[in-house]
Amino acid sequence: MLLECFININYIKKEEGRRFLSCLFNWNINFIKMIHGTIKNQLQGLQKSLMVYIAEIYFRAWKKASGKILEAIENDCIQDFMFHGIHLPRRSPVHSKVREVLSYFHHQKKVRQGVEEMLYRLYKPILWRGLKARNSEVRSNAALLFVEAFPIRDPNLHAIEMDSKIQKQFEELYSLLEDPYPMVRSTGILGVCKITSKYWEMMPPTILIDLLKKVTGELAFDTSSADVRCSVFKCLPMILDNKLSHPLLEQLLPALRYSLHDNSEKVRVAFVDMLLKIKAVRAAKFWKICPMEHILVRLETDSRPVSRRLVSLIFNSFLPVNQPEEVWCERCVTLVQMNHAAARRFYQYAHEHTACTNIAKLIHVIRHCLNACIQRAVREPPEDEEEEDGREKENVTVLDKTLSVNDVACMAGLLEIIVILWKSIDRSMENNKEAKLYTINKFASVLPEYLKVFKDDRCKIPLFMLMSFMPASAVPPFSCGVISTLRSREEGAVDKSYCTLLDCLCSWGQVGHILELVDNWLPTEHAQAKSNTASKGRVQIHDTRPVKPELALVYIEYLLTHPKNRECLLSAPRKKLNHLLKALETSKADLESLLQTPGGKPRGFSEAAAPRAFGLHCRLSIHLQHKFCSEGKVYLSMLEDTGFWLESKILSFIQDQEEDYLKLHRVIYQQIIQTYLTVCKDVVMVGLGDHQFQMQLLQRSLGIMQTVKGFFYVSLLLDILKEITGSSLIQKTDSDEEVAMLLDTVQKVFQKMLECIARSFRKQPEEGLRVSDVEELTPPEHLSDLPPFSRCLIGIIIKSSNVVRSFLDELKACVASNDIEGIVCLTAAVHIILVINAGKHKSSKVREVAATVHRKLKTFMEITLEEDSIERFLYESSSRTLGELLNS
Structure with a gap:
């Protein structure tokens, strides 16, 4: 009954309960071990937040105890926690909770007499041994406790003896920084930074400088571990909290400037966080530590986490909201001139650091600036002429x-900045109609002039984008000419200005005009027949303008690819969408013609355009199915019909032809199959494909493998199998038999795929090789370093952390049971382990599998007695690689 109180949360959470539980320790010395055992057994199930209460119970019991009971609490309880804090694996769910208990005691030494001496005495037999242990994880755990409890000393010692003990602990810090295991070095960095920040005034200057030079001069450039480099920049801000450190760090930190370009994102993030801390505490000028040119280069190219921090770092430099608005414009121009791309990224995130009203003001300040430039270019006034607008006069004088x-370049940059700023506050302006109307009216009055002056393509694109933000009625001359501009484009033109024009029409709700234009250009199924029939009945006026089917496909693809435009396209009348779908479907006849007629010319689409049109037909049918899914499988059945067409026309044709003839048309039929499989994979992935569709797809996949030679489709089929397996386990079906049948077919397809690949490799072994010479074989660093088929399989596996864990469990079992044996197979397993370990879904199981493979490899140790051979080379390479992995 009393022991049950120790696992009752109500007792643990309440002050009276904890007081009662702590008293039970002093009841009977034999009861202490039972209490401690009960608490230890329950640690895994207790919340981490309760650990402070558990620690308090132990601490109160220790404080009240004396004699044998005190000795029992110290040796059987507190020291037991210390032992487990050092020897428990980090991945153990109990490890962090044990550390919480010990942390409570570490913090009590500052306020309670006797705690410091007790910690010194109890840690003495186990902590220093743990710091020297062979096991790297034990050393790392011991290092964490050492850092947290520092200094570990007996206050009763004489000054000389105490200084000697502290000196030894500084030496331990040095050894932590030089440990071969990265996690221990990282812990050492944490220790150096925490200790120097806390005891800056008390530490000998030589030791302090040496430790910091070791951290900033060596470990910040530790090429063997990104985690160590990251730890440097995560921990240095702790020292910055101590103002006495600023003069020394101001001298040491500029040497770290190139860490902003580290190849690890987390290191760059930590470095920028450190710069933000330097700026916040005013320890130094951040641009003296890392020059602005470097910052802008990273801002231009880096990922979102780094870029957003960089914007925060330099925000006040380029958008000083406390200064006049003209200064904002001046800084904007400076930034554009310094680095055009960085300026775009800066203003993309600027709205996160200031009010929307400031962003709106900046938009109009830039507009005034552009107006002033145009007026100056048109009028070229004498020096003494007065400008009408006082604000524009100020801008002219500053930026003249x-x-x-x-x-x-600068004009285009400023126009782009306006577009970016407008986009960033578009939602806010929706809630402030007055501000939006004011902005639209101001730009509507100047955009015609901008179009006349800024004729370069670099300026036109942002101008067109500005037009898309406004209603068509606000820019009538431009909006009326958009369709004419799109119609007059040449097929094959490289510039992308059509994108913004299509954006304009979609934002104005004029997607119907695009469909009409595209409809006129696309071939129709019975165009010729209709033309002949119509000509008998009446006189026709023929449109002499050339049709441009390839350009029509470019426009459709752009609309389908961009979400907002796709939404506008799919909101068009259903009749028009069905007509477009039918027009694209004519590509099937053209593809048949291309395959069946040597050197023949297709009737509608060209040889290059037909596969593209076929792909768009498949994609559009799925988008329509998603939109009109409530009406049944109307459009999904069209994709199923496409599958039947693939079987009856394409696969049957391939089956009947000679190899030499097929070589001439390989590109076409491979494109058809890849397009179809890609769309079907997407259908399953988004949940539109039911059980029947999935079953048909698997059967069709078997047909493709039986008919088509090569393995160009393998990656897609693997994706399809993964998606079908995943969806079959999630979707609700009428019976388990359906799922079993589906999964059975998945296995058949996978088995057939392996057979096809093995057959291909037997005929063309060079297709499956990554390297042909053993001497060229090196351990892979990335997925791309694996041979083709392995790359496909592992590429699928590493996409999911659950699949990675299952795969590693199976790999470990196969190695342990000798299903995978021999040096060649074990080397292959090593290479797979390395690639998984380098991926984003790292698993703690990697080390377990690596250890199993390492043990199995050791059974082939006698091979080192032989002369040079392939097996010996593979054995030595794999053993060395696994040794490095297990000791890292």
């Missing part, structure tokens, strides 16, 4: 020497 309409 640096800004001109002839500076196309």
